[in-house]
Amino acid sequence: xxxxxxxxxxxxxxxxxxxxxxxxxxxxxLEEGAGDGGGKPQAAVASWLAGGGRSTLRGAGPVxxxxxxxxCKDFSLCYWNPYWMLPSxxxxxxxxxxxxxxxxxxxxxxxxxxxxxxxxxxxxxxxMTMLKSAIIFSIRPLQFHIFAEDQLHHxxxxxxxxWSFLQTFNYTLYPITFPSENAAEWKKLFKPCASQRLFxxxxxxxxxxxxxxxxxxxxxxxxxxxxxxxxxxxSTQIAAMAPEHEEPRIGWYNRFARHPYYGKTGVNSGVxxxxxxxxxxxxxxxxxxxxxxxxxxxxxxxxxxxxxxxTWGDQDLLNIMFSHNPESLFVFPCQWNYRPDHCIYGxxxxxxxxxxxxxxxxxxxxYHDDKQPAFRAVYEALRNxxxxxxxxxxxxxxxxxxxxxxxxxxxxxxxxxxxKQLAKSVRDRYAxxxxxx
Numbered sequence: 001x002x003x004x005x006x007x008x009x010x011x012x013x014x015x016x017x018x019x020x021x022x023x024x025x026x027x028x029x030l031e032e033g034a035g036d037g038g039g040k041p042q043a044a045v046a047s048w049l050a051g052g053g054r055s056t057l058r059g060a061g062p063v064x065x066x067x068x069x070x071x072c073k074d075f076s077l078c079y080w081n082p083y084w085m086l087p088s089x090x091x092x093x094x095x096x097x098x099x100x101x102x103x104x105x106x107x108x109x110x111x112x113x114x115x116x117x118x119x120x121x122x123x124x125x126x127x128m129t130m131l132k133s134a135i136i137f138s139i140r141p142l143q144f145h146i147f148a149e150d151q152l153h154h155x156x157x158x159x160x161x162x163w164s165f166l167q168t169f170n171y172t173l174y175p176i177t178f179p180s181e182n183a184a185e186w187k188k189l190f191k192p193c194a195s196q197r198l199f200x201x202x203x204x205x206x207x208x209x210x211x212x213x214x215x216x217x218x219x220x221x222x223x224x225x226x227x228x229x230x231x232x233x234x235s236t237q238i239a240a241m242a243p244e245h246e247e248p249r250i251g252w253y254n255r256f257a258r259h260p261y262y263g264k265t266g267v268n269s270g271v272x273x274x275x276x277x278x279x280x281x282x283x284x285x286x287x288x289x290x291x292x293x294x295x296x297x298x299x300x301x302x303x304x305x306x307x308x309x310x311t312w313g314d315q316d317l318l319n320i321m322f323s324h325n326p327e328s329l330f331v332f333p334c335q336w337n338y339r340p341d342h343c344i345y346g347x348x349x350x351x352x353x354x355x356x357x358x359x360x361x362x363x364x365x366x367y368h369d370d371k372q373p374a375f376r377a378v379y380e381a382l383r384n385x386x387x388x389x390x391x392x393x394x395x396x397x398x399x400x401x402x403x404x405x406x407x408x409x410x411x412x413x414x415x416x417x418x419x420k421q422l423a424k425s426v427r428d429r430y431a432x433x434x435x436x437x
């Protein structure tokens with residue numbers, strides 16, 4: 001028994017000595033990283049680890065080791081074999097320890113949120129207001145993919161370049177493009193350019209995930225929050241949309257559609273979150289052939305079969321596609337795509353009544369007429385808002401006064417849901433540190 005105890009004690013002693021040696025090596029490396037210039041050792045180590053194990057400090061010169069020897073070719077070289085087996089002119093750090101510190105200290109690149117929009121005709125101002133609402137509240141950097149008619153490119157570039165001081169977004173402008181053999185047919189489907197969204201997985205081949213929105217969308221909370229739904233997708237889901245209606249008695253698809261549609265009331269494609277890598281890989285079930293077809297192969301056959309039966313163009317095609325592949329769709333609540341239909345005949349979006357509206361969708365042109373003044377009030381407030389902190393902070397009170405003037409409408413009677421989440425987003429914006437804004 002005593003023999004086993006001696007072995008255990010010896011092992012513990014060896015382990016303790018190994019720990020002391022490792023920490024001593026780390027202390028030496030910290031001192032060496034700091035140099036004689038009074039820099040912080042933590043910063044030196046963080047820079048080294050962030051650079052993938054190689055020093056990213058420019059002009060630092062060779063690393064000085066005890067005794068004044070500059071024998072090391074590479075300070076950060078990592079070997080799994082013991083130190084005494086390293087080449088004489090190479091210094092290294094024990095890889096177990098390096099891996100530990102690399103995990104804890106390495107600065108991970110911030111994931112960008114990719115947002116796409118398609119703008120044609122007189123949609124420039126509406127699109128710019130949507131982009132502004134995304135920028136104001138978002139936490140992570142944004143990458144805008146803007147598909148627009150050629151005559152709009154100059155205006156988009158001028159307006160977006162004037163926002164370059166924000167350094168919170170990048171953008172790319174694209175022409176409107178459809179498959180050459182059927183371009184005219186796709187362009188005239190529903191509204192001009194609307195069906196462009198169907199081809200985003202095929203055009204943006206290097207983009208893994210994307211949030212597509214219509215031009216008449218306003219973000220009342222950070223884009224980051226709807227982006228987080230991607231992590232909630234199960235293994236079969238490739239996209240997320242909200243229902244077209246919550247109340248079947250006023251639903252369009254369940255009363256009038258002459259084609260298959262998703263679920264009980266269909267889905268609305270004005271806000272569509274996509275894992276495009278999965279979309280490009282998936283083979284879709286369909287009612288045209290027993291053979292499953294990929295995204296790029298199924299669109300035109302669907303159009304040819306149903307073009308005389310569809311009313312809402314590309315949205316109808318998406319409903320048909322997901323009606324045959326319901327396991328592929330993640331459905332998020334109506335407050336993420338709140339439209340006049342949710343209040344025009346009385347409130348029928350329970351989630352918005354409880355927590356407020358997260359994304360406002362002013363379809364049917366309600367931002368530009370007097371039919372739904374509550375929607376127009378929110379749009380005008382954000383359109384006239386600038387990026388100055390004081391301007392954003394003072395957005396709420398005038399907006400609430402305008403909304404109080406709309407109580408003669410059904411949507412105006414519940415005007416508080418239009419400002420509830422917006423007020424929280426403004427508070428959260430100023431609660432964040434300056435680096436997060």
